[in-house]
Amino acid sequence: MFPLSHIYLLPSVKLNHSNYSIWKAQALPYFYGQGVFSYLDGTIQIPPQEIDAPHPTTCAITKIPNLEYDHWLRQDSLILATINTVITQFLTIFILLLLLLFLLKNDNKKNDDEKQKNKKMKNKLKLG
Numbered sequence: 794m795f796p797l798s799h800i801y802l803l804p805s806v807k808l809n810h811s812n813y814s815i816w817k818a819q820a821l822p823y824f825y826g827q828g829v830f831s832y833l834d835g836t837i838q839i840p841p842q843e844i845d846a847p848h849p850t851t852c853a854i855t856k857i858p859n860l861e862y863d864h865w866l867r868q869d870s871l872i873l874a875t876i877n878t879v880i881t882q883f884l885t886i887f888i889l890l891l892l893l894l895f896l897l898k899n900d901n902k903k904n905d906d907e908k909q910k911n912k913k914m915k916n917k918l919k920l921g
Contacts, residue, residue: 808880820879824872832865832872840865 804819806812824830831837843856877885 804879806879808884810883816879829868829872832868837865 804816804823806816806819808816808820821830824833840861841859842862844859845854846857847853848855880888
């Protein structure tokens with residue numbers, strides 16, 4: 794992967810509520826050409842921030858920063874900055890609201906899953 798380059802080749806049309814087809818026709822080739830579309834479609838997953846590694850003298854397993862995560866974060870930040878330059882302010886706010894709703898929904902699902910686990914554990918304890 795190469796860092797985003799050739800910023801002057803950014804799509805010239807800013808995405809708004811009525812020009813998705815034109816914007817997409819410019820944006821997709823740009824991201825494919827930069828070799829970063831797999832970040833957008835989720836093919837490249839977020840690597841862990843830390844990885845296990847043996848300590849050089851004791852051989853005990855310790856956590857160290859994952860260089861792949863650092864690279865992923867840099868690429869992701871550059872992609873986000875690029876996208877922010879080619880969408881209108883209204884769409885930026887709309888996307889942020891959608892992201893917030895998605896995060897809230899996931900948080901609620903995690904809470905529901907945890908409640909379900911706790912309920913099952915209580916039932917097992919009652920039966921045992």
